[in-house]
Amino acid sequence: MKTIKNNLSNTALICLMGSLFLISIDSAAQRHAGERRAVRERPATQTRPGSNGSGIKKPNNKITRPSAGTNSRIGGNNATNNQNRTVNRNTNISGSTVNRNRNNVNINVNNSVHVHNNRNTYVRPNPRPYVRPPYRYNGYRYNCYHPYYPRPYHPYYWGPVWHPWGFFVATLAVTAIVVSVENTQYHYDQGVWYKPSSGGYTAVPAPVGATINNIPSGAETVNTGTVNNYYYGGTYYEKDGSSYKVVPPTAGTVVDNLPEGGEEVTIGDVKYVKFGETYYQPVQVDGKDKYEVVLVEKDK
Known part of the structure; x- marks a missing residue:
């Protein structure tokens, strides 16, 4: 009987110890599970990276100036914007400079043509009286010896060596000479x-x-009413000793052809061809189409 009691006591002790052991294991398991859940639920702590690279690196949101070779999106955009700003600024400045240079070229060309046009194309009055009444329009008198004979303006071509005003050449022929007029070559x-x-x-x-x-062999002789002039390519020459001098046209002079560069100008019922300040009226002489230099005067 005593042996049975001892066995029961030992069995009960073993069961108790087993229960305690199981409870302890279960508690430990629950504690570890809770810690794992806590770790999962708690946000990760962001720490600055140490010298050994430990910790979670904090993202760098600072935008820096792009360096050479930067391929990042932000840096690339900044670089593109900076580049665009620089290019646009330079382009505008360059464009303005080009425009000014271009304007200067145009102004110089126009001034050269117009200034010398005025010197070369003003009209000398003719001493012969006009028997025909002048054509009056808008406060001006347009005097001609021949009646107006309307027809379209067709410029005349004097050959391959002749060029109209404004024509540009890179080089001149060896036959070209230098002529100085009023300190201008x-x-x-x-x-x-x-x-x-x-x-x-x-x-x-x-x-x-x-x-x-010498003047070109193709120059035609035209009579001004007082003296003969020699006309070629829109230019009038007058014999001056053994040479020929450039002179302005004389009113009433009749020529067969006009060069390129003329402007058809309609004044009232008459259409003239204008070179600088010189007006030419289409006329007919002996059944041939010609042009007469018009004397333009302000009406009194």
């Missing part, structure tokens, strides 16, 4: 007058007062 070659321009030479109206030894 011109180049003359076979009936065409040139002035140096950027990178070459530009054909200009012949300067009044310029003197040359």
Whole structure:
């Protein structure tokens, strides 16, 4: 009997110890599970990276200036914007400079043509009286010896060596000579007058007062009413000793052809061809189409 009691006591003790052991294991398991859940639920602590690279690196949101070779999106955009701003600024400045230079070129060309046009194309009055009444319009009188004969303006071509005003050439022929007029140098070659321009030479109206030894063989003789002039390519020459001097046109002079560069100007019922300040009226003489130099005067 005593042996049975001892066995029961030992069995009960073993069961108790087993229960306690199981409870302890279960408690430990629950504690570890709770810690794992806590770890999962608690946000990770962000720490600055140590020297050994431990910790969770904090994202760097600071935008820095792009360096050479930067391929990042932000840096690339900044670089593009900076580049665009620089390019646009330079382009605008360059564009303005080009525009100014271009304007200067145009102004120089126009001034050269118009200034010398005014010197070369003003009209000398004719001593012969006009028997025909002038055409009056808008406060001006337009005097001609021949009646108006309307027809379209067709410029005349004097050949391959002749060039109209404004024509540019890079080089001149060896036959070109230098002529100085009022401290300005011109180049003359076979009936065409040139002035140096950027990178070459530009054909200009012949300067009044310029003197040359020979005129083109194709020059026609025209009578001004008092003296003969020699006309070629829109330029009038007058014999001056052994040479020929450029002179302005004389009112009433009749020529067969006009060069390129003229402007058709309609004044009232009459259409003239204008070169600078010189007006030419289409006329007919002996059944042939010609042009007469018009004397324009302010009406009194």
